[in-house]
Amino acid sequence: xxxxQKVTSKNLILxxxxxxxxxxxxxxxxxxxxxxxxxxxxxxxxxxxxxxxLPEVWQFHNYVIAWSKGLFAYFKNSVIVSAIALSFIxxxxxxxxxxxxxxxxxxxxxxxxxxxxxxxxxEQVALVPxxxxxxxxHLYNTYLALILPYIAFRIPFTAFxxxxxxxxxxxxxEEAAVIDGYNSLQIFTKIIVPISKPVLSSCAIVNLxxxxxxxxxxxxxxxxxxxxxxxxxxxxxxGDMKADYTVMLAGIAVASIPLIALxxxxxxxxxxxxxxxxxxx
Amino acid sequence: MKKKKLTPYLYVLPGLLMVLSFVYIPVVANFFYSFFRxxxxxxxKKFVGFDNFVRLFTNEAFPIMIRNNLYYCIISLIVQVGFxxxxxxxxxxxxxxxxxxxxxxxxxxxxxxxxSAVGLLFTFVYSPDLGLINNFLESIGLEQYTQVWLGxxxxxxFCIIAMSQWQFTGYITLLMVVAIQSVSTDYLExxxxxxxxxxxxxxxxxxxxxxxxxxxxxxITIIGAFKVFxxxxxxxxxxxxxxxxxxxxxxxxxxxxHDDMGMAAATGVLIFIITVTVSIIQIKVxxxxxx
Numbered sequence: 001x002x003x004x005q006k007v008t009s010k011n012l013i014l015x016x017x018x019x020x021x022x023x024x025x026x027x028x029x030x031x032x033x034x035x036x037x038x039x040x041x042x043x044x045x046x047x048x049x050x051x052x053x054l055p056e057v058w059q060f061h062n063y064v065i066a067w068s069k070g071l072f073a074y075f076k077n078s079v080i081v082s083a084i085a086l087s088f089i090x091x092x093x094x095x096x097x098x099x100x101x102x103x104x105x106x107x108x109x110x111x112x113x114x115x116x117x118x119x120x121x122x123e124q125v126a127l128v129p130x131x132x133x134x135x136x137x138h139l140y141n142t143y144l145a146l147i148l149p150y151i152a153f154r155i156p157f158t159a160f161x162x163x164x165x166x167x168x169x170x171x172x173x174e175e176a177a178v179i180d181g182y183n184s185l186q187i188f189t190k191i192i193v194p195i196s197k198p199v200l201s202s203c204a205i206v207n208l209x210x211x212x213x214x215x216x217x218x219x220x221x222x223x224x225x226x227x228x229x230x231x232x233x234x235x236x237x238x239g240d241m242k243a244d245y246t247v248m249l250a251g252i253a254v255a256s257i258p259l260i261a262l263x264x265x266x267x268x269x270x271x272x273x274x275x276x277x278x279x280x281x
Numbered sequence: 282m283k284k285k286k287l288t289p290y291l292y293v294l295p296g297l298l299m300v301l302s303f304v305y306i307p308v309v310a311n312f313f314y315s316f317f318r319x320x321x322x323x324x325x326k327k328f329v330g331f332d333n334f335v336r337l338f339t340n341e342a343f344p345i346m347i348r349n350n351l352y353y354c355i356i357s358l359i360v361q362v363g364f365x366x367x368x369x370x371x372x373x374x375x376x377x378x379x380x381x382x383x384x385x386x387x388x389x390x391x392x393x394x395x396x397s398a399v400g401l402l403f404t405f406v407y408s409p410d411l412g413l414i415n416n417f418l419e420s421i422g423l424e425q426y427t428q429v430w431l432g433x434x435x436x437x438x439f440c441i442i443a444m445s446q447w448q449f450t451g452y453i454t455l456l457m458v459v460a461i462q463s464v465s466t467d468y469l470e471x472x473x474x475x476x477x478x479x480x481x482x483x484x485x486x487x488x489x490x491x492x493x494x495x496x497x498x499x500x501i502t503i504i505g506a507f508k509v510f511x512x513x514x515x516x517x518x519x520x521x522x523x524x525x526x527x528x529x530x531x532x533x534x535x536x537x538x539h540d541d542m543g544m545a546a547a548t549g550v551l552i553f554i555i556t557v558t559v560s561i562i563q564i565k566v567x568x569x570x571x572x
Contacts, residue, residue: 015376022371022384029387029451032406035413039405051416092296099292111293118304120560122508124529125549126307128314128536131321133307152303155296184288213395215511220537231395235515238401249405252398259393267386274452275459 040249047246059246066251070240073226074233074255081143081229082211085150089207090200092151093158098188100159101166102174112163118156123149123216131220145221146229150211158203161273165199166192202273205266212259230255308553314546321540333547342523342531349438349527353445354506360446362498365453370483372454373461385458388451396448400515403444407431407516434524437517441525445512449505453498460494461487493567500563507555528552 039047040062042055096115100108130149134140139148169192177187193200215231222228225236237251263270315333319326337343368388372381391399406413407430415427430440464487472482488495510529513519519526519534528548536545 011376018371018374018376019380022368022377022380025368026384026387029391029447032402032413032447033390035406036402048411051411051413052420092299095292096296099289103289103292105289105293111297114305115297115300118300120557121304121308122504122552122556124508124510124532125311125553125556126304127532128542128545128549129307129310130303131536132310133303148299149303152299155300156304159296184292188292209393213393215395215397215515216533219514220533231397231511234395234397234401245405245411248401252402255398256394260390263386263390263393271455271459275456 036249036253040246040253042246044244044246062247062250063254065244065247066237066254069247070225070233070237071230071251071254074228074230074237077143077227077233078212078229081146081150082208084143085147085154085211086204086207088147088151089154089158090204093155093203094162094193094196094200095188096155096159097162097166098192101163102184102187115156116160118153119160123153127216127220130217134221140221141223141227143227146214146218149217149221150214154207154210158207161203162196162199165196169195198269198272201266202269205262205269206273208262209259209270311546311549311553314543315550316543317546318541318543321536321542326543329543333543334550336544337547337551342526345523346526346528346531349525350507350509352438353442353509353527354503356439356442357445357449357502357506358499361450361453361502362495365450366457366488366495366498368450369454369457369461370487372458373487374479374483376479385451385455389455390451391448392452394448396511397515399444399448400512403440404431404516407440431517432521434521437521437525441512441516444516445509453502456494456498457491460491464490496563496566500559503559504556507552507559 035051038054039051041058041060043059046053046055099105100112105111126149131140134145134148139145173191173195174187177191182190212229213231214229218229218232219235222232225233228236234251234255238248314326316328316330317326318329318332371377372384377384394402405411409415409427409429409432412430414430418424418427428436431437468486468490469482472486477485508529509527510533513525513527513530514533517525519530528551532545532548532552535541535548
């Protein structure tokens, strides 16, 4: 009895220590973010006086200024680029995985290997030639200059994830559909896609995290402010705001909110997509 | 009949064509470009053999870049993979209870913020006059430890690396948590019956069984360290001087500031060789069943 009590009290101390440690990490993660939000609600004078002090009056209109002085336009561009890129990433990848898993294709191993190999190729290596190609195609500084490379660079990962899921779908389902006179496209839209909704949503959210935050291509392939996406918009915002630091900080906060909110709502899909991709990536 | 045989290819074709035209063709073209002197505004190019590579390897910035990329790699392996796995083991121990998902999700949040937003935020955090760190040090009476951080050529790269650890350690923790969760409870029960404590269970049972994920996390981290660009670009652009220069920023600056696209392509070839070699090692090790 006594030893058991000893064990539990030892356990309790260990538990408290672990929680203290993990909570200090929470503090470490939140500290820069809270400091950002605190200072985004101050005047510039207050920020310069002491960045750790509370504001006298909370300056919520910093957010209104940030939004109206450019962020709104960058947001709109990000939504357009992400929506189009995401739709085509999912469409092409699921078609690809469907074709590969449901038909006997000549050279299907080679085709799969080629597309899968795309995962090992990084954006930096393609940067200079892509810039030249996009100029030649007169796509430089258009939405398509981002959308096309985004689609191409995300297909390997997405197709790989979908392929391993499609393989696990039992063939009997389709055999019944063939007897009912479905053609292959109907089987795809009426059987495969509905069954695959969970994995498709995982793919969507992980790809959105990439597309929404992508910087390298956006920085090189776009020139006009009017079509910039948020990550580079923020950099040009910095130039426009010059000494208006608190509005700049509000802008950083606004730019970061959408994906964090989405993560809180869709954790399950997020975690599944990230881990499935990483295990085999 | 002929139409039927073609249909399956129509499903595969759009994806294949996209990857070939916007991933493979540019990567192959990059190899080609690395042997030429070329500028962004004209179509003229002049064959220069290995000159771009010679200029790259003999450039005074080259050892600095390689050193910085290696620092990035080693510190990220220690902190993100090492410490991140340690945190994951702690989260999955029986002692964290209901809060474990809360912790895991909080640690992951920075990975959702765009690199440039994090870079801008940390230029403020590190700012000498109004930054979080110096203001904090002053408020607790440690003025003598205040620094110019990103403005100090010895410290700049480490400040940027520290920022990356803040952003991505939780990502590796998340990946490792899922791997640890997939370890069969039978093994854990058996260890418990044998009287193994939490540390022995972690070292002898969990780590060996989660080895594959650990390898994948290390590979992602190594590749990421040699591809790093936005983190440096949005904070110091490689400065002060060349002190925080990395391969990614060097490539960018040669291509789009110094109009030396051949040199940029040669840097791209080097990044390609490093990242693809690491990927091949991963495939080899995974396939041979050593992991």
